[in-house]
C-alpha cells in the first residue's frame with residue numbers, strides 16, 4: 001500500500017487534547033505529557049484523554065521518521081496528522097489570542 005497525505009479543514013480545538021505524540025522509542029499524551037503510552041492505546045491511562053489523532057515531530061523522510069510512520073499506521077483508529085501543520089495552526093491561534 002502507498003502512503004498518501006490527506007488534507008482536511010479542521011478546528012485545532014478538535015486536535016488539542018486528543019493527540020498522542022510519538023518518537024522513536026515511545027509516545028506521550030499531548031494533554032498531560034504522561035509517557036510511555038502504547039501506540040494502540042485509545043485513552044491516556046493518566047488523564048483519560050481520548051486519542052483521536054497521532055503525530056510525530058520526526059520528519060517522515062528520515063529512516064527514523066519512516067519507522068515511526070509505519071508504527072503509527074498500525075495504531076488503530078487514529079488520524080495521523082503532520083506535526084508541522086499542527087504546530088503552524090497552533091502558533092497562529094496563540095498569536096491571534098495575544099492581540100485580543
Ligand SMILES: [Zn+2]
Nearest residue numbers: 029032044047
Ligand atoms: Zn494524559
